[in-house]
Amino acid sequence: MGLTQMRKYRIKEIWKTLQGEGVMAGRAAVFVRFVGCNMWSGYEQDRNTDARRNKAACPIWCDTDFTKENSHFYTAEALVNEMCRIGGKIRFCVLTGGEPLLQADAALIQALHQEHFEVAIETNGTLSLKDTFTINDQLYPPDWIVCSPKLPDEQLRIEYCDELKLVVPDYLPAQYPLLAERIRTTKLRPALHLPTCWLQPEDGTRKEAAQYLAIQAALEHPTWRVSVQTHKILDIP
Numbered sequence: 001m002g003l004t005q006m007r008k009y010r011i012k013e014i015w016k017t018l019q020g021e022g023v024m025a026g027r028a029a030v031f032v033r034f035v036g037c038n039m040w041s042g043y044e045q046d047r048n049t050d051a052r053r054n055k056a057a058c059p060i061w062c063d064t065d066f067t068k069e070n071s072h073f074y075t076a077e078a079l080v081n082e083m084c085r086i087g088g089k090i091r092f093c094v095l096t097g098g099e100p101l102l103q104a105d106a107a108l109i110q111a112l113h114q115e116h117f118e119v120a121i122e123t124n125g126t127l128s129l130k131d132t133f134t135i136n137d138q139l140y141p142p143d144w145i146v147c148s149p150k151l152p153d154e155q156l157r158i159e160y161c162d163e164l165k166l167v168v169p170d171y172l173p174a175q176y177p178l179l180a181e182r183i184r185t186t187k188l189r190p191a192l193h194l195p196t197c198w199l200q201p202e203d204g205t206r207k208e209a210a211q212y213l214a215i216q217a218a219l220e221h222p223t224w225r226v227s228v229q230t231h232k233i234l235d236i237p
Contacts, residue, residue, distance in 0.1 A: 006075075007075065007076065007105065007107055007108075008073040008074060008075055009034065009073065009074050009075075009076070009079055009103050009104070009108065010034065010035040010036070010068065010071050010072070010073055010103065011032060011033065011034060011035065011071060011072055011073075011074055011079065012033040012034065012035050012065065012066055012067070012070070012071045012098075013031075013032075013033045014030065014031070014032050014033075014079075014082055014083060014086055015030070015031050015086065015237060016028070016029075016030055016031075016086050016087050016088070016090060017029060017031060017231065017236055017237050018230070018231060018234070018236060019092075019094060019120075019231075020229050020230045020231025020232065020234075020236075021165070021198070021200070021227050021228075021229055021230070021231075022146060022163050022165065022195075022198055022227065023162075023163060023194055023195060023196070024092075024120065024144070025230050026230065027092055028090045028092065029087075029090065029092045029093060029094050029120075030083045030086060030087035030090050030092070030093040030094070030117075031093070031094045031096060032079070032083065032093060032094070032095050032096065032100075033064075033066060033096050033097060033098065034066065034095065034096070034097045034098050034099075034100040034102070034103050034104065035066055035067065035068050035071045035097075035098060035103075036066060036068075036097065036098045036099065036102050036103065037066055037097055037098040037099045037102070037124075038054075038099050038102060038124075038126060038127075039054050039056050039058050039059060039062075039099070039124060039126075039150050039151075040054075040056075040058060040059035040062055041067075042064075042065065042066050042067040042098070043067065046059070047059045047060055048060070054150075054151070055151070056150045056151055057150070057170035057171075058124075058150045058167070058170070061202055061204050061206075063203075063204070064097075064098070066097050066098030076107050076108045076110075076111040077111060079108070079111075080111045080112055080114075080115050080117075083112075083115075083117070084115060091115070091116050091117050091118060092117065092118045092120070093112065093117050093118070093119055093120065094120045094121070094122065095119065095120070095121040095122070095142065096121070096122040097122070099123060099124055099126070099127070100121055100122065100123060101121070101123050101126075101127040101129075101132050102127070104121065104132065104133075104142075105132060105133060106132075106133045106134060106135040106138075106139075106140035107135070109133060109140045109141065109142060110135075110140055113140075118143050118144070119142040119143050119144070120142060120143065120144035120145070120146065121142040121144070121145055121146070122146045122148065123145065123146070123147055123148075123158065123161075124147070124148060124149060124150045124151070125147040125148075125149045125151075125156040125157070125158040125161070125179065126150075126151060126155070126156060126157060126158075127157055127158065128157045128158065128159065129141050129145070129158060129159050129160070130159060131157075144162050144163075145158075145160070145161040145162050145163075146161065146162065146163040146164075146165060147161035147163070147164055147165070147179065148164075148165040148166070148167060148200075149164075149166070149171060149176060149179060150171070152175065153175060153176050153177065153178045153179055154178065156178075156179055158179075158182070159182065160182045160183070160184040161179075161182060161183055161184070162183065162184060162185045162196065163183070163185070163196050163197075163198065164176070164179060164180060164183055164196060164197050164198065165198040165199075165200050165227065166197075166198070166199055166200065167200050167201075167202055168199050168200065168201050168202060168210045168213050168214040168217065169202065169206060169209065169210050169213045169214075170202070172199075172213075172217055173197070173199075173217060173221040173224050174221075180197065183196045183197070195225050197221075197223055197224040197225065198224070198225055198226075198227040199214040199217055199218055199224050199225065199226050199227060200214070200227040200229070201213075201214045201226070201227075203229065203232070211226075214226045
């Protein structure tokens with residue numbers, strides 16, 4: 001039995017929509033939400049405890065449901081088949097969570113590539129790409145990596161990313177000089193001048209203040225851009 005058949009991934013939901021943020025905004029995508037996160041359990045009663053345990057702000061305001069309830073287990077083959085069924089002709093996918101690097105691996109990336117998916121992933125940067133996506137000393141990483149850090153710069157293990165997204169007001173450009181140096185897109189394709197550093201205002205009770213701070217931060221750090229969540233403007237999931 002092959003590795004792709006042995007391993008099972010716990011998935012909260014799979015859905016077809018448009019990417020709402022960053023360089024890929026507006027692009028048709030199949031989203032896959034993995035169960036679990038290493039910053040917060042996902043349960044209300046653990047918000048303050050997990051924030052103190054991890055010394056991270058995100059458990060306080062995170063509104064994503066990545067808990068195990070109503071989730072399903074898939075082998076890589078079954079997951080890719082379900083993505084094809086839901087997405088139809090779409091061959092761009094976004095692996096998200098929670099923290100997808102807790103489960104996603106090289107076998108899944110290989111299975112997705114075999115079905116001609118371009119694979120993007122959204123991660124908090126606490127886990128190593130090399131440790132996660134290596135088989136027999138060969139690295140099989142996602143094609144596009146978006147890092148939204150939730151811990152201090154020096155605690156992040158991710159080797160590189162293509163986009164860097166900071167959730168304002170808790171995370172700001174001055175806090176991440178080391179991670180900003182790991183953005184590979186401008187180094188690989190400098191002529192494209194792709195926007196790679198985004199400031200995302202928190203969409204909660206501090207929204208107005210966060211928007212103001214994001215604008216001021218972009219004016220002070222002109223290599224950064226304020227991210228607009230187009231999927232919320234268009235009212236799509």
